[in-house]
Amino acid sequence: MINMMNTERKQYVRRDPRYGKDISSCGIVGFINHDGKLTDGSYIRRAIANMHDRGNGLGGGFAAYGIYPEYAELYALHIMYDSKDDVQDVEKYLKEHLKIYHSEDIPIFETPKVPDYPYFRRYFVEPTEKHRKFQADDDYMVSIVMHINVHFEHAYIISSGKNMGVFKGVGFPEDLAEFFRLDEYEGYIWTAHNRFPTNTPGWWGGAHPFALLDWSIVHNGEISSYGTNRRYLEMFGYNCTLQTDTEVVAYLMDLLVRKHNLDFQAASAVLAPPFWKDIDSMSEERKNYYTQLRMIYGGAALNGPFAFLMAYSQGLIGLNDRIKLRPLVVAVNGQTTYMSSEEAAIREISPELEQIWAPRAGWPVIAKLNESPVIMSVE
């Protein structure tokens, strides 16, 4: 069921893409089971529901890893169509450029709490042999995603990773969880987002998480350096089409970690760089290292208040801005690491916790699959 209101709204929201920017303030929560044990979506739903008041019903979403074990080696494309006009064209384009193993509508549960919604389909694909000769799979997939997001008026790829998926929309997150029937999925990493958009009407494509390949980001805050970051990314072929600052985080992580092979500490030091006064008092070797990071990646530094959770197939990373202008707490219980805006959300699903703390500004918390929940930080 397509609601035409959405199309109109989208046209309104979709300003000249060079200038558009949405800001939001939100609640975020996520957890990872270090042993890869799967849990169903009811836990994350309860956790984010506990932070109901951090959103205003104009956006919510979830990312889950490990939900498509039967297609684990294929890229799972979640595509949102806000008009069925484009479905045929997009599918024609996908057939030309990718090998599609399976495609289906994303199952939904119609509820009065989510009155208008676009059309969601998912495709399990991989690049054709012909294209594999010329480009690495991931690079090729990024170019496909960028192409569809830019060139098809009514289609957005909301996630494109392997064995993972993003479910998001307009509404309170607990209602959307019901809508997307998340209780029926099982994953080892879950993140969720409750959105409080402040200057644009809620839009399904503008909800969190934002995902590219394996990366998914939920973000609370506003990236004041968005203009700089977006133009920096454009130099590397990333086009920001979703008009939300969070998008740049996903693309930056993709650039830094996948393309430039930086480790997570280095990538975190790029996104939330240490202050010069701290760098200047470091040992010569570390000083040079951080100086060069800031020199090279000045355009990639994130500025403004933020706390975000970045998930990828192998872990979950939490990062705060340089002066901690947004809340973020981290907790560990058994083999599970939790990260959230509020402790209450964590206590809701795990009343007993071994350890809970608020990480330092600009210091990443990195929780990796198949490792014990160790707290790592920027040296």
Next chain:
Amino acid sequence: MESNSVAQQEHTEIVDQLGIRSLRPGRYFGSLPQYYVDRDHDKCIRCLVCVRQCSWDATFYDANRNIVYNKYENCVNCKRCVAMCPTQCIRIREWTDGFRDNDNWSDKNIRGIYKQADTGGVLLTGCGNDKEYSTYFDKIVLDASQVTNPSIDPLREPMELRSFIGRKPEKADSSRELSTKDYPNIVAEVPIIFAPMSFGSISYNFQEGLARAATNMGTYFNTGEGGLHPNFYKYGKRAIVQVASGRFGVSATYLKQAAAVEIKIGQGAKPGIGGHLPGEKVTAEISRTRMIPEGSDAISPAPQHDIYSIEDLRLLIYAIKEAVEYSVPVSVKIAAVHNVAAIASGIIRAGADIVVIDGFRGGTGAAPTIIRDNVGIPIEVALAQVDQRLRDEGIRHCGSIIAAGGIRSSADVVKAIALGADAVYIGTAALLAVGCTLCQQCHRGRCAWGITTNRPELLPRLPADFAEERLTNLLRGWSHEIQEMLGLMGLNSIESLRGNRLKLRGVGLTKYELDTLGIEQAGR
């Protein structure tokens, strides 16, 4: 013809000596002064401070009448006498009986024609373009944080202005090796650098003041095309040294002791033309610095005669890099002209680490008025186009952009950086800081404020420590203001402002102008 004009000259001199100020041969229109010096004789105590301070032969004392009087036609409105008068009895006004109102023929046009009819020469001037073109900086406004993101108080939180200027690698080495060691950069603690002003066009003291202020604030000064005086080699690490078409003062030592080397192709005030320092201004010290004989004319040709194409530029860039053993960045300075984006891209691809764009408001020590006022384009649009072009080509990291010409305040600095500059040059602002009143007479070499002159009797009027103190104050004030502006935008480091055009909005610009600048209309 020749003898006739010599005769006229003599006639004029005699008439001048007689103090007759009416129309006369040779300087037919000399009796139409531009300024009127209004002196309150009741308040004048005849201390003669003004008489001694006037370097333009405009103020005199008549002992018989016991009165101070002026030759109005010589007054340039530099306001030295006004500033020095202990009783504030002097005011300088526009000559009150101006020409009949005419919106088409301005006084400037009319007087220009009179002067040229008198002399047959090219009209010269100093400082920057003063015509009424729109200044885009004045039509751009800044963003501020409200509620959704907190503004940051620079008095309580770190607020970083450190800027690296030069070529950078595309990415860091993943193995933690230092990947920037082959990329020499200059590190400015404030992104404001003193513009190229040569010793000769400016005074010895002023250049020393620039050097010391740059040292104090951790930024740089630019020697201009006149070389670096041996006494200033100690400030070498804060000097960007120029190699211009005249090659004045260039030697291996000169290049090696510098923080960066700049190849000067053009200047915003006079794109496409050279320079001429008259022989009488080439004093012993200037001759030593420029490495030319004392008293000889110092002529900078219009082009660099070894650069007739972009590939020639590449040769010079690498010749310099070889000479300095790749230890300092090489910059290329061009005037903002119509095709500036493509030229800048070519310059970066030719191997330059920094490209300096000098807008048409940029100042000069001497330029033909007609060129200063009519050639070149505004820095705002040039900068926006160059930055966008380099990004489109994916080579923005290969070179830094310095914007010059028309930076008047810290807000202009912020706007320029948000449009895409890595740093800015300030020239006229630095002159103003040490007392310049923009009388536009720099080319005459008798600046009453001691800034653009090297006459021994005028030099002490601007001591180096004064210049140092005032320039340091200016930079300090501006950097506080920049920090405040960053803070109110919710940023705490200058690199998050660089190219951040979302922080800018246009007021009163057409759609086409907004697109050229790459910014959005205010309210959207």
Next chain:
Amino acid sequence: MKVVYPVLGRCINCHLCEVACVISHSESREPISAYFFEGLRFNWDQSQNYVDPAQAKQAGAPIPLSRCKVWEDNVSFTSTMCRHCEVADCVLACKNGALYRDESGRVLLNEDKCVGCWMCIMACRFGAITRNVEKQNVPGVKSNGINHHCDLCGDMKIPACVAVCPTRALVYEERDYPQEMESEITIELPAEIA
């Protein structure tokens, strides 16, 4: 003690130190009154020529008498005034004790005792003493005047000339007395003066 020293190469020949001196020694401490109504008459005209004070007064030209003086050649200028020397030749030379040193170390004049003999002018190595012809203590001698030199502006914290100088070409500070100056003339000082 602190006295006023010129800094070489900084003077711009504006003569504001002289203006400030005249005003600071006037009763009104206001430029116009100081110059037109109270000013002492100086004995040089504006082009450095000696002018008979009587004539200067007749001409009505208010050429005020400053205690410092800017000396100029073509390109360099210096303002000079009394240094209040530790070994003050003028005090030694003064035959009737008009010049004396006060407890703070300044060399001052007892105006009533000066007879205008000008031994102080002869003795001063800085040329810092001039004549004040407004005042006469010896009835029979016309226009000899009395000694006139810097008193460091009496009650003011900083002498006016130092305060006004736009390029800080004058400094008010304490320096070690230069040895060469002492060695130039050697005088056996009477015990009570030393």
